[in-house]
Amino acid sequence: MSSTVLLNLLRCGRSTITRQTFLTVRSSPETLTASGQVGEALCGVVAVRQASGGVHRYDSGSVRPVTWDSFGIWDDRIEEPILLPSSIKYGKPIPKVSLSRVGSASVLGLRKQNEDRLRVSRINDNLLYFAVFDGHGGPHAADYCYTFMEKFIRDALEEEDDLEKVLKKAFLNADKALFQHLSYFNNPSFLTAGTTATVALLRDGIELVVGSAGDSRAMLCRKGKASMLTKDHTPDRKDERRRIQSFGGFVTWNSLGQANVNGRLAMTRSIGDFHLKTSGVIPDPDTRRINIQHANDSFLALTTDGINFLLSDQEICDAITQCHDPTEAADVITQQALQYGSEDNATIVIVPFGAWGKQQSSTAVYSMSRNFASSGRWA
Template identity: 30%
Template sequence: MACSLLRCPNPFLRNLSTLSLQSRQYHDYIRFATPGGIARVALNSPKIVGIANSRGSRGHQEDYYAFASLSLDPGELSQSVKKTMGVDWNPRDACDLLARQVVFMGIYDGHGGSTVSQYLRQELHGLLESVHKSDIPELYLWIKDIGGYFKRFKGGVLAPWIHKSEDTPELDLEARITQAFFEVDRHLSIETEARSCGATASIVLLHSLDHPATPFFSSDKLALTVAHCGDTRVLLCSTTGGAVFPMTENHRADTRIESIRLRRMMGSALITDSFGESRWMGALANTRAIGDLQYKRFGVTPEPEVRSKLLRGQDWAYIVLVSDGISSVVSDDEVVDLARDAPNPKVAAQRILSFAEDMGSEDNATVVVVPLAGWGKIEGPDKTRALRDYRRRQAVGSERQRRM
């Protein structure tokens, strides 16, 4: 998935991608230290990252995913873990190649078409690697020109760089991610389809703090950063009882964080549709999204919510990323329980997808399972097994009645 766009059939996406390929250093494999030197392993192995996705009953696919190994400035990474986790990490204790390595996982759920979600799959990881603080003043002027909601925008975490980029601090991860998300919208602003087409997005960044550096799936000390827009979800599973720790919250107009943000900046434009669901401007379920350019001036922002967490060794079994084709019919607890005891991440992802389909999901659905050092070491019973068995029986009975 971390591949060139030179073969992409969409000329808009292909032309954009050729602008910055030379400055990118990402790979589809990870490096790690061994007694004999530096080894590498492909990220597309089903034992390293588990992927399952389906179109459901739709005739088209708008869900996409990506994974890559990025090369980021070690000083920036050191500054970020100190700021967000209080951890002193000295990149000079590792070789430069490994100190720079950050594993990227992304899941994108398109709506109104696939232009934006395809662009994210193909470009976001490269943009995140290559953005520079010197571009922020120009980016900020473009954001302000959107008008409406963004007339009052002060730059958020980008504020230190919006008027000048010289004699300013280096970017930290939160600022880098935020700049990359806004840059996607700026690049897409020349594409007509992106006015009415958009995507939600969740990305995971994993950075080993071990000395010598170890792969994310065996790291004793691992920095996790999650950035999120919309209703794709990132779930962290503990080895203690298989407890779920959500790293994201859905960005809907009636949730606390979003309702406060929108009321402060825009007043109220929340409308309940005929199904009883809240819609911003009467049209959008999500109030943060990439694309949907016609709604930006009304408060729909690509500004991600960024969270960080220091993961200690075998305390955590895996991370699961899901689109709403999964989360709309499967609870967070069910998602992590379905993945436990699977022989590898690929099987775990397939189990989650299969259960969602059994529960009647007809939407595009995507699951990404990322193993951590505690893989296969969850203690305690499967909390939701009895409930899942009951739901399956109910679903089978309902299907039989429907066919009669």
């Protein structure tokens, strides 16, 4: 799709158009012969969604069947418009990601309280925000990040356009502000609270930037395969363990073979955990930038370790692919984690992309010979 065609679409005075109409124009040779005729052709087109998944075009009495192009199908009952400004900017059609289509679920497990938090919101017209926070030592840190991380991102956006720098600044500022907040209560136990933070920002429907501290994860399903966008920050990693030891901290292993910082914390980065800051536990996130390929990418999934401890990345990818919509998929994944013996809180956010429903995986046969032990952080 040339920039000339997209500009002529914009001249019709519409900020978004349906994918069916877009594909009708793309697929009609007569509308592409002269750039000056494209706008007139679009404004005279009526596209009707057919049950078979195709589109019929009606203009001047002609009828031409049009099948789905490279988007996937967004499920047979899901209609999503094209983001025209973003499509013009990047020179290719980009579907809108609606927050109403995002699926999420969070279950208690066998814990006394759910310390996980999730957040889905719109920062501005072209920037979406998704996050999971897995609290420990009480819900205080996760609650704070749930409430204020978005504010710190907005503040950073006033000074930075680079989303990776925005996330790094937001994480550090959230950690500093949390210390001040918890100090007001004059309760030393509050300062032992902490949380993981895995945050994804989607700009213009295509630029995805993920920041993560701790062992919650972000995973992209591309062509039916799980592609990890984050790495767990645990004492098992040599680079993380070396930092802990250089700060004077130490690493021990519990009876389940789980490594812990100072015998207490099963991660080496987090927001909060102020009693372990002098032992090398830091809030600095690792960040990753990637452009979404809507023709190949089915969804983004953010998960806490109540899921990751028992389901592999590919198992999560396969199970979601078999589901009708992201809401159903979120429920399936959390319930599957419980059935496999997770005692921890289990939380997931699923963001559908253009290839949702396009990849049909074979029915997965999950192994029941997995670890049924708790995924708790505290030894």
